Amino acid sequence: MSDLQQKTRTPGRVGARALAVAATVAAAALVWLVGEPLLGNDLVVEQPGEAPLDLSLASFVIITLGASLAGWAVLALLEKITRYGRRIWTGLAVAVVLVSFLPFLSVEMSTGSAVVLGVVHVVVGAVLVPLLLRVPRGGDQD
Numbered sequence: 001m002s003d004l005q006q007k008t009r010t011p012g013r014v015g016a017r018a019l020a021v022a023a024t025v026a027a028a029a030l031v032w033l034v035g036e037p038l039l040g041n042d043l044v045v046e047q048p049g050e051a052p053l054d055l056s057l058a059s060f061v062i063i064t065l066g067a068s069l070a071g072w073a074v075l076a077l078l079e080k081i082t083r084y085g086r087r088i089w090t091g092l093a094v095a096v097v098l099v100s101f102l103p104f105l106s107v108e109m110s111t112g113s114a115v116v117l118g119v120v121h122v123v124v125g126a127v128l129v130p131l132l133l134r135v136p137r138g139g140d141q142d
Helices: 003-007 013-038 057-081 085-099 111-134
Strands: none
Touching: 013 057, 013 111, 057 085, 057 111, 085 111
């Protein structure tokens, strides 16, 4: 393989999935940047009996990174143990996105905060799921 072919080669399976995680984290950070400083929403949630929690950019990044990496790990495991791993994972991923809205029922927040948090939940699912699945099952391994 020539040097030019090596430099223009698409990323392998691990690289493509790492890019999917990075894109998901970037999308969540963008939602925070638009929702809090640009639109002026204080992203604060309160649970009865607990101190208010201010959701910072760092919390968005850390939570999204953790959830994305967990999703990737579950997908990789399911792909190894069953030939239906991608289908199973897709169903699980959709279920996780839907279940992620349940805490909205038990916390108090402004309407603006609820909209921004709802948007970030949808955006994370909408970016992560198709990008992780985009990598062919038989793609080259890194």
